[in-house]
Amino acid sequence: MKANRYQQPDRHLEDDMDTQDNNPTPAESTDNVNRDNDASTSGGLAVDVGKAMPPTMAAQMPVLGNPQPLGDQESGQPRSLLADGMHFAGNAILRGPFSVSGQVDGNLQQAHDTLTSVVVTETGRVKGDITAHKISVMGHTEGILDSGQGEVSLHDTADVHGLVRYGRIQVNGASLNATLERVAPGNKQSPNA
Numbered sequence: 001m002k003a004n005r006y007q008q009p010d011r012h013l014e015d016d017m018d019t020q021d022n023n024p025t026p027a028e029s030t031d032n033v034n035r036d037n038d039a040s041t042s043g044g045l046a047v048d049v050g051k052a053m054p055p056t057m058a059a060q061m062p063v064l065g066n067p068q069p070l071g072d073q074e075s076g077q078p079r080s081l082l083a084d085g086m087h088f089a090g091n092a093i094l095r096g097p098f099s100v101s102g103q104v105d106g107n108l109q110q111a112h113d114t115l116t117s118v119v120v121t122e123t124g125r126v127k128g129d130i131t132a133h134k135i136s137v138m139g140h141t142e143g144i145l146d147s148g149q150g151e152v153s154l155h156d157t158a159d160v161h162g163l164v165r166y167g168r169i170q171v172n173g174a175s176l177n178a179t180l181e182r183v184a185p186g187n188k189q190s191p192n193a
Contacts, residue, residue, distance in 0.1 A: 084123045100124035
């Protein structure tokens with residue numbers, strides 16, 4: 001006896017009652033074969049009742065191509081991402097671009113031998129200091145944003161509290177409750193030094 005894994009919309013309860021007999025007549029077994037054929041042509045799967053499902057064929061499984069590792073297209077540096085809904089508590093040393101969509105409670109600092117960028121997306125929240133050559137904020141930050149002689153971009157959805165140190169700055173309607181400090185060319189001293 002076979003059962004259709006997915007029932008057809010035109011199948012009724014009366015049809016099920018007729019096929020419950022364990023000894024089908026030749027006409028009923030022809031109906032079962034036709035139903036099995038209908039199931040296979042409509043995408044359904046016929047399985048013997050009481051038997052396990054057949055193993056999934058690899059040809060039917062979605063196969064991803066060779067995924068390219070996340071990285072900065074220009075420099076080949078590894079890219080890091082803190083996804084929305086994730087919470088990170090602690091300090092991080094960055095060796096490549098970093099995108100914050102979740103919440104960070106701690107400091108984000110670029111490694112001494114690299115120039116990195118940090119993006120805080122609309123859902124991102126950082127409570128701590130960010131030190132990077134390029135900082136772009138669309139979310140919420142509390143602390144020091146220090147790009148040294150680099151660039152800081154504050155977008156219209158940004159909510160920034162604290163101190164902003166920059167070489168160049170772009171403010172596009174952000175909610176800004178911060179002290180702005182421009183770093184003169186040739187001056188590399190940071191408030192943390």
